[in-house]
Amino acid sequence: MAxxxxxxxxxxxxxxxYSGGRASRTASSASxxxxxxxxxxxxxxxxxxxxxxxxxxxxDLLLSAVGGIAGSLGLLAFYKAMSSGSMTVVAPITALVGTxxxxxxxxxxxxxxxxxxxFGMAVAVLAVALVTDAFGIHNVxxxxxxxxxxxxxxxxxxxxxxxxxxxxxxxxxxPLLALRSVSVPLILVVVLSTKKPMVLRGPALKxxxxxxxxxxxxxxxxxFAAREGLLSVVAVISSLYPVSTLLLATKVDKEHxxxxxxxxxxxxxxxxxxxxxx
Numbered sequence: 253m254a255x256x257x258x259x260x261x262x263x264x265x266x267x268x269x270y271s272g273g274r275a276s277r278t279a280s281s282a283s284x285x286x287x288x289x290x291x292x293x294x295x296x297x298x299x300x301x302x303x304x305x306x307x308x309x310x311x312d313l314l315l316s317a318v319g320g321i322a323g324s325l326g327l328l329a330f331y332k333a334m335s336s337g338s339m340t341v342v343a344p345i346t347a348l349v350g351t352x353x354x355x356x357x358x359x360x361x362x363x364x365x366x367x368x369x370x371f372g373m374a375v376a377v378l379a380v381a382l383v384t385d386a387f388g389i390h391n392v393x394x395x396x397x398x399x400x401x402x403x404x405x406x407x408x409x410x411x412x413x414x415x416x417x418x419x420x421x422x423x424x425x426x427p428l429l430a431l432r433s434v435s436v437p438l439i440l441v442v443v444l445s446t447k448k449p450m451v452l453r454g455p456a457l458k459x460x461x462x463x464x465x466x467x468x469x470x471x472x473x474x475x476f477a478a479r480e481g482l483l484s485v486v487a488v489i490s491s492l493y494p495v496s497t498l499l500l501a502t503k504v505d506k507e508h509x510x511x512x513x514x515x516x517x518x519x520x521x522x523x524x525x526x527x528x529x530x
Contacts, residue, residue: 254481255528258489261473266496268466270504273497275459279452281331282443287452288464289439293432295468296425305424312419316427319415320434326408328442333401342402343494347380349406351491354413358484365485365527372526375519376488382516383494413487416471417478428471485527495520 268288275284308316333342355373365373412431419427452460477486495517502509509517 254477254486255489255524257473257477257480258486259492259524261470261477261490262492263496264466264470264473265490265493266498267500268463268470269493270497270500271459271463271466275452275456275463277456278454279456279460280443280446282328282439282446283452284456284460284463285327285331286436286439286443287457287460288467289432289436291461291464292468292471293429293436295465296428296432299472300425300429303424305426308423308426308430309420312423312427313430315415315419316430317434319412319427320431321438322408322411322415323431324435324438324442326405326412327439329401329408330405333398333405342398342405344381345399345402346406346409347491347494348377349403350409350413351377351380351488353407353410354417354487354491355484357410357414358417358482358487361483363482363484365482368529369485369527372523372529373484373488375526376492376523379516379519379523380491380494382512382519383498410487413474413478413490414483416475417483417486419475421479425472425475427475428468431471489524489527492520492523 272281272284272288275288307313330342330346333346355377416427416431474486474490477490480486498509498513499517
């Protein structure tokens with residue numbers, strides 16, 4: 253069940269990223285993020301109220317708040333690095349760091365998947381590298397400061413995975429509420445400090461709202477996946493989200509993938525089979 257939830261998380265995260273990217277074509281990334289996460293926050297508030305789960309422990313709320321801070325900082329670092337023009341370098345670094353760190357944390361914490369699952373995890377990391385074109389020919393000389401921001405973004409995203417994994421199973425959706433309670437105000441401060449128009453209209457608004465809805469769905473799916481299975485397994489499957497983003501881009505935007513990226517898609521499917529079997 254954990255693998256299925258993690259796969260669902262990856263698919264939904266990928267679609268959310270695509271939607272956010274489409275919205276960011278005609279609006280600032282910070283404004284798109286604010287609108288999306290604000291809607292996500294509202295949805296989670298409603299779900300918590302409907303489910304009526306008792307408030308989570310201070311430990312769970314603090315862990316989730318740390319995840320919220322990390323998520324905000326990660327988005328800011330990631331968008332700043334991406335705006336430098338070195339997207340083909342930044343995206344692979346962030347994706348790989350965000351994949352490897354939670355897996356390493358889980359293994360260091362004593363998790364021991366089966367031998368076949370280990371192999372599947374390695375194939376999954378390779379899939380992320382291939383799909384994000386980490387091994388491609390990059391002609392843009394990337395400053396060390398941009399690389400550092402890309403690594404920072406990946407580390408911060410990894411913190412979210414780890415923080416949510418360490419919350420209690422009986423915490424319900426409170427960890428997600430605590431996470432958004434911190435991230436939304438922080439992003440609002442950033443948007444206000446840029447002094448750029450925050451109003452989104454037309455397709456940009458629709459895609460931003462869709463991104464927020466899908467993001468809340470993916471976060472919830474990951475939370476339950478982490479409670480069901482090992483962090484090292486759930487994190488690596490969830491990190492395959494670039495696959496669904498690229499496949500959607502090929503269908504909707506008629507983008508063309510390199511041969512290596514198609515190999516990456518195949519590796520992702522192989523990784524799912526191996527991890528499930530292990």
